[in-house]
Amino acid sequence: MQAQDIHFSQFYLSPLNLNPAMTGVMNCNVRLVANYRNQWASVLKSNAYNTYSVSYDQRIPVGRNDYFGIGGTFWGDRAGESNFSTTTGKLSASYSKQMGGYRQKAHYLVVGAEGGISQRSIDFTNLRWPNQHDGDGGFDATLESGETDLVNDNFIYPDLSAGLMWFTVIDRNNSFYLGASAHHLNRANQSFTDTEDNLLYTRYTVHAGGDFLLGQKFGLVPGLIVMKQGPSLQINPGTSLKFLLASAKGEYQAFQIGGWVRVANRFDSNVLVDAAILATRFDYNSFSLGFSYDINVSPLVSASNGNGGFELALVYKICGQERRNVYCPRF
Secondary structure: OOOOOOOOOOHHHOHHHHOHHHOOOOOOOEEEEEEEEEEOHHHHHHHOEEEEEEEEEEEEEEOOOEEEEEEEEEEEEEEOOOOEEEEEEEEEEEEEEEEEEEOOEEEEEEEEEEEEEEEEEOOHHHOOOHHHEOOOOOEOOOOOOOOOOOOOOEEEEEEEEEEEEEEEEEEOOEEEEEEEEEEOOOOOEOOOOOOOOOEOOOEEEEEEEEEEEOOOOEEEEEEEEEEEEOOEEEEEEEEEEEEEEEEEOOEEEEEEEEEEEEEEEOOOOOEEEEEEEEEEEEEEOOEEEEEEEEEEOOOOHHHHOOEEEEEEEEEEEEOOOOOOOOOOOOO
């Protein structure tokens, strides 16, 4: 009940969940994104963590080289026998200001904000309590739990976020970016009781990455994300190898394969390497398809047998008629 936010191993393919300043930062006019994650099925079976997200954003030209970005995100998360669920809908906006350079080689500063509502729910009847166990392995769900202070099994709260990002585009195939965001600025109460004893921690995120072509057909796509939320810390560094299959006006095809690690902290002690992440991605003009798999390497491996979680990501961009040759990083 005090867990941290959802997270995607392919954070670079879920831009609006990462930073509201990434709203509208793209090489086309409209972007549609869908993500799905299934985690700990080897341990929890049918009660595994299931997370899904869909988003829409677009950019709107302002003046000669600047842009507004507007978008919306909807995501949901469900886990466990008690159907512990969070559902969120948000609207986001950004402004991209050119700070230097020219059309095809430029530096941009982007500021973004996001607001929406979230719903949290749980099925109290499926919770298990110590006094319902007889100590010999038996369980009697009909016994009273004694927990009389759990009264809110379904509630709604507001949620506010903001972010900044700087990106530099060297040419069509080379760019890098650095961003930071703060989610849950209003620290809403998430308590299932009548008391305000479970304020949602603000999540602070720093992320960076780039796309660097080292030869005519080969490049590196490194990335890093650091998230801190109350007592929880997570760091994902890694890189992908990119093989450029086609790159011409109106056509882009590339294949990526890479490796990442997820470093997290124990709740009451030091840090550990939680998972090794294998990821692949295929770009075909307006489509991007990503797949990743987490290999569990933490002490939970005795129960998980190394099986962590898999993810699917799909991105579709609509370019339309507005083309001003202002390149952006490829998210």
